[in-house]
Amino acid sequence: MQSIAVVTPGLDLQASFLDLLDGFGVSQGLAHLLWLPLPMLTVLVAAVVGVLVNVWLERKISAAVQQRIGPEYAGALGVLQPMADGLKLLFKEDIIPARADGLLFTLGPVLVLVPVILSWLVVPFGQNLLISNVGVGVFLWVALSSIQPIGLLMSGYSSNNKYSLLGGLRAAAQSISYEIPLALSVLAIVMMSNSLSTVDIVNQQTGAGILSWNIWRQPVGFMIFWICALAECERLPFDLPEAEEELVAGYQTEYSGMKFALFYLGSYINLVLSALLVSVLYLGGWGFPVPIEWLAHLLGQSVDAPLIQVITGTLGIVMTVLKAYLLVFFAILLRWTVPRVRIDQLLDLGWKFLLPIALVNLLVTAALKLAFPAAFGG
Amino acid sequence: MTIASATQLICFLVLASTLVLGSIGVVLLPNIVYSAFLLGGVFLSVAGLYLLLNASFVAAAQVLVYVGAVNVLILFAIMLVNKKEDLSAIPGLAVRKILSGLVCAGLFALLVRVAFTTPWALPGPVPVGEEATIRIGEHLFSDYLLPFELASVLLLMAMIGAIVLARRDVFSTDVITGEPADQGLIEKSRTPLLLEKPALEKTP
Numbered sequence: 001m002q003s004i005a006v007v008t009p010g011l012d013l014q015a016s017f018l019d020l021l022d023g024f025g026v027s028q029g030l031a032h033l034l035w036l037p038l039p040m041l042t043v044l045v046a047a048v049v050g051v052l053v054n055v056w057l058e059r060k061i062s063a064a065v066q067q068r069i070g071p072e073y074a075g076a077l078g079v080l081q082p083m084a085d086g087l088k089l090l091f092k093e094d095i096i097p098a099r100a101d102g103l104l105f106t107l108g109p110v111l112v113l114v115p116v117i118l119s120w121l122v123v124p125f126g127q128n129l130l131i132s133n134v135g136v137g138v139f140l141w142v143a144l145s146s147i148q149p150i151g152l153l154m155s156g157y158s159s160n161n162k163y164s165l166l167g168g169l170r171a172a173a174q175s176i177s178y179e180i181p182l183a184l185s186v187l188a189i190v191m192m193s194n195s196l197s198t199v200d201i202v203n204q205q206t207g208a209g210i211l212s213w214n215i216w217r218q219p220v221g222f223m224i225f226w227i228c229a230l231a232e233c234e235r236l237p238f239d240l241p242e243a244e245e246e247l248v249a250g251y252q253t254e255y256s257g258m259k260f261a262l263f264y265l266g267s268y269i270n271l272v273l274s275a276l277l278v279s280v281l282y283l284g285g286w287g288f289p290v291p292i293e294w295l296a297h298l299l300g301q302s303v304d305a306p307l308i309q310v311i312t313g314t315l316g317i318v319m320t321v322l323k324a325y326l327l328v329f330f331a332i333l334l335r336w337t338v339p340r341v342r343i344d345q346l347l348d349l350g351w352k353f354l355l356p357i358a359l360v361n362l363l364v365t366a367a368l369k370l371a372f373p374a375a376f377g378g
Numbered sequence: 379m380t381i382a383s384a385t386q387l388i389c390f391l392v393l394a395s396t397l398v399l400g401s402i403g404v405v406l407l408p409n410i411v412y413s414a415f416l417l418g419g420v421f422l423s424v425a426g427l428y429l430l431l432n433a434s435f436v437a438a439a440q441v442l443v444y445v446g447a448v449n450v451l452i453l454f455a456i457m458l459v460n461k462k463e464d465l466s467a468i469p470g471l472a473v474r475k476i477l478s479g480l481v482c483a484g485l486f487a488l489l490v491r492v493a494f495t496t497p498w499a500l501p502g503p504v505p506v507g508e509e510a511t512i513r514i515g516e517h518l519f520s521d522y523l524l525p526f527e528l529a530s531v532l533l534l535m536a537m538i539g540a541i542v543l544a545r546r547d548v549f550s551t552d553v554i555t556g557e558p559a560d561q562g563l564i565e566k567s568r569t570p571l572l573l574e575k576p577a578l579e580k581t582p
Contacts, residue, residue, distance in 0.1 A: 029380065029381055033381060104411075104415070134434060135434060135435075135507070135508030135511065136434045136435050136438045136511065139435070139438050139439075139442075140434075140438050142438075142442060143438040143439070143441040143442040143446065144441065146441065146442050146445060146446025146447070146450075147422075147441065147445055147446065149446070149450050150415070150418050150445065150449065150450060150453065153450070153453045153454075153457065154415060156457075157411060157457055165457065168457075169454065169457060169458070172450055172453070172454060173454075176446075176447070176450060179446070196511060
């Protein structure tokens with residue numbers, strides 16, 4: 001696909017912001033320093049609001065699946081219910097069990113949450129609409145998500161509770177075994193786009209709209225990635241670490257109040273993040289199903305006109321979020337319709353099925369790239 | 379001093395002090411679980427130092443391999459065998475501590491001497507930045523191919539060895555005791571709760 005040539009520079013908020021401050025006579029270094037916290041705060045707020053939406057969706061969809069009504073009185077259609085949940089957790093007493101290891105007990109949830117939030121660094125919402133276009137891109141996400149098991153082991157161990165320890169060990173085992181097929185399926189995508197950067201990966205999928213999305217060229221990789229992402233987020237059917245019938249609540253058993261809220265936030269932020277990354281890697285990221293350049297050309301407008309750029313940028317954000325929340329919807333639907341797998345089935349699926357298939361997928365992608373360099377990014 | 383260089387200096391000082399204090403803690407702390415968690419912190423600060431040196435790919439690989447795999451495996455091993463038991467006092471512990479302290483101090487003195495006598499070329503080569511990923515790939519498939527393949531063969535051997543040790547029933551004799559291996563006996567000794575139950579009929 002001759003994608004790179006078609007890509008337009010798009011909305012560059014940083015350059016506009018720096019120009020604006022330059023107009024007020026602010027020095028270049030200070031303007032840059034003032035700019036730095038803005039995208040970080042925006043993304044942090046977006047992530048937390050995403051979690052609130054997610055919790056509301058979870059409640060409403062689970063209710064619909066079970067033919068209930070769900071939250072109804074807190075705000076219209078119960079949209080304020082997640083706020084009520086959050087406030088409840090905020091005001092709850094923060095208990096550290098008497099024989100637990102206080103330091104590790106406090107540090108565990110933090111170590112679970114921080115890598116997930118850091119991974120938002122590489123999620124692009126547009127050509128320039130991301131915190132930092134780091135060269136290692138998706139690899140950074142894969143590396144950061146491997147820190148999480150340490151936090152889980154830490155909280156499982158420090159709770160001084162056999163269910164917590166078992167849950168922590170299970171979580172770490174699950175996370176390690178599903179990371180390998182996950183990384184291999186990402187590698188196939190990276191091979192096709194010749195870059196680890198998330199922006200380059202999306203750019204490689206533009207050109208022919210929906211037809212050039214990676215899902216058509218990597219259907220097997222898409223399935224592997226989605227299954228592994230669900231397992232990494234510990235969503236049902238893979239919520240073994242907190243299987244309530246066996247382990248009370250796994251590594252969360254002894255936690256209450258804000259520390260529990262950190263786990264809760266972490267798992268939902270991780271779900272939204274995984275959905276965003278699936279949409280970036282396989283569903284064309286911020287791309288519209290019909291190439292925006294064609295539409296602008298049809299209307300006789302230049303893609304570089306300021307108004308068109310603003311519309312394109314907004315459309316990009318809307319498309320990314322829309323695709324991600326479609327995937328979140330599927331994840332929630334899966335959670336309320338599919339039974340939990342057993343621990344041996346989970347490990348069998350990871351090591352004996354997904355890993356060989358991911359390896360074969362990688363090999364086939366490499367062969368196709370050599371055979372059809374035009375279609376597979378030679 | 380610009381903002382960027384000041385930030386870099388502060389980051390370096392913080393990372394270096396966490397690195398040194400953390401590694402001293404790994405060696406000296408009596409609680410092995412704390413040591414293992416601190417080791418993770420040490421690996422993370424090494425990754426931070428790589429980041430400061432503009433080697434982001436190496437930093438990410440450091441986090442993935444050392445924190446995500448090596449440290450998690452160490453923690454796993456500790457937590458699976460961590461029994462609360464009082465270890466018997468080792469005779470002559472003080473002498474042993476002094477001796478190992480002396481060896482470490484000697485090694486440290488040697489390293490400091492090497493660091494100060496080597497004529498370092500300053501400033502070093504220009505960092506390649508984002509190009510590094512491509513360069514590493516080229517090296518791995520050309521002049522570093524043999525070491526790379528040897529390392530993977532070594533890992534394969536370790537993996538097969540671990541599987542053989544874990545599954546003693548793959549041989550007709552037990553690799554550790556030398557007695558004839560009996561699958562049923564091994565299963566029973568592993569899970570003593572099942573001792574009373576009749577063995578499952580094997581379908582021909």
